[in-house]
Amino acid sequence: MSSTPTTAPTDTEIALRPAEMHLYKPAEPATAVVTKTEICTAGKKAAGYVRHIEFDVSGTNLVGRAIPGQSIGVLAPGVDAMGKPHKLRLYSLASPTGGEDGQGRILSTTVKRTIDEHWDTHKLFLGVCSNYLCDLQVGDKVQLTGPSGKKFVLPQAAEQHDYLFFATGTGIAPFRGMVMDLLASKANCRVTLVMGTPYATDLLYHEQFTRLAAAHSNFRYLPAISRERNAGPQGPAQHGKLYVQDRLKTDAEELLPLLRSSRTLIYICGIAGMEMGIFQQIATLLSGSDLEQYIRTDAATMEKRANWERSMLHKDIKLSKRIFMEVYA
Numbered sequence: 284m285s286s287t288p289t290t291a292p293t294d295t296e297i298a299l300r301p302a303e304m305h306l307y308k309p310a311e312p313a314t315a316v317v318t319k320t321e322i323c324t325a326g327k328k329a330a331g332y333v334r335h336i337e338f339d340v341s342g343t344n345l346v347g348r349a350i351p352g353q354s355i356g357v358l359a360p361g362v363d364a365m366g367k368p369h370k371l372r373l374y375s376l377a378s379p380t381g382g383e384d385g386q387g388r389i390l391s392t393t394v395k396r397t398i399d400e401h402w403d404t405h406k407l408f409l410g411v412c413s414n415y416l417c418d419l420q421v422g423d424k425v426q427l428t429g430p431s432g433k434k435f436v437l438p439q440a441a442e443q444h445d446y447l448f449f450a451t452g453t454g455i456a457p458f459r460g461m462v463m464d465l466l467a468s469k470a471n472c473r474v475t476l477v478m479g480t481p482y483a484t485d486l487l488y489h490e491q492f493t494r495l496a497a498a499h500s501n502f503r504y505l506p507a508i509s510r511e512r513n514a515g516p517q518g519p520a521q522h523g524k525l526y527v528q529d530r531l532k533t534d535a536e537e538l539l540p541l542l543r544s545s546r547t548l549i550y551i552c553g554i555a556g557m558e559m560g561i562f563q564q565i566a567t568l569l570s571g572s573d574l575e576q577y578i579r580t581d582a583a584t585m586e587k588r589a590n591w592e593r594s595m596l597h598k599d600i601k602l603s604k605r606i607f608m609e610v611y612a
């Protein structure tokens with residue numbers, strides 16, 4: 284069997300929105316004030332605790348200078364097991380460019396409490412920073428750094444593209460801001476958001492996205508529920524349990540032309556590993572130049588695509604510059 288060389292797809296760099304970086308560092312953080320904190324899961328009985336938290340950054344250089352796709356650093360008070368101040372943890376901005384207030388003064392993020400049984404002691408394990416953030420009350424002060432990240436933002440000429448956003452869990456945060464920006468700009472682009480969670484109760488900002496989809500014909504919101512059959516919001520009952528990549532099949536009539544279009548950009552954010560299922564599905568559904576718009580690999584790797592792993596990325600599986608990824612453990 285002949286094999287194509289695994290050279291990177293010859294695609295052009297996409298100019299991204301300029302993003303300011305590291306206006307505040309851990310040694311001299313900005314002080315912000317919590318203005319809102321609320322559960323943002325769809326149901327009260329969600330498996331995890333996830334909060335939408337807003338901060339007033341008035342009086343700091345962060346005002347109007349942090350854009351969707353960037354993260355802020357949060358410094359939890361106290362010291363770690365070595366007696367050193369806690370290291371900063373990153374949280375993606377959930378707010379649009381103008382902030383929650385339209386003036387760039389109120390930034391927001393989406394935080395999931397890290398709660399588990401300790402691997403070694405089997406006592407309760409509480410993540411330091413996520414629980415600190417979720418415990419904060421309106422009026423409390425918080426130390427922020429950043430913004431950081433400039434490779435997961437929207438393109439400068441945003442109106443020249445269509446968008447396929449894939450999120451799992453709190454990976455939804457950057458897409459909330461991006462969707463709000465794109466829809467507010469009235470740019471003539473198609474925006475599809477696929478949001479994956481185990482149960483329908485875990486969907487984040489579900490009401491807001493449902494409302495936006497009803498109000499904007501160019502915005503599609505497609506939940507994918509992986510552990511629940513016939514979950515209400517995920518669409519027709521015959522779909523059954525869905526992972527985010529399955530939406531490319533269930534909604535192929537709409538999403539295949541989108542994938543084949545040279546305008547489309549794919550953004551993926553959430554749990555590390557989610558990207559492989561998406562790439563496998565794209566490699567199954569597309570071929571030839573359609574596929575090479577996103578992925579290039581050789582015939583042998585292609586044949587074994589059911590076993591693709593993250594370690595193969597950039598070596599055996601080359602991604603084009605039309606795929607943007609931010610995944611974390």
Ligand SMILES: Cc1cc2nc3c(=O)[nH]c(=O)nc-3n(C[C@H](O)[C@H](O)[C@H](O)COP(=O)(O)OP(=O)(O)OC[C@H]3O[C@@H](n4cnc5c(N)ncnc54)[C@H](O)[C@@H]3O)c2cc1C
Pocket residue numbers: 354372373374375376392393394395396397399400401402403408409410411412413414453454456609611
């Ligand atoms: C670019 C980026 C953006 C991010 N955006 C977001 C976001 O928008 N929202 C969000 O919620 N998170 C986000 N995160 C993750 C976030 O930064 C933190 O990693 C997360 O909140 C956990 O931090 P923590 O301080 O609560 O937990 P930590 O105290 O740091 O505990 C987690 C660490 O403890 C260890 N650990 C985990 N489970 C156990 C266990 N059962 N027993 C023993 N040890 C364990 C692991 O080594 C793990 O790294 C992002 C990360 C990155 C890199």
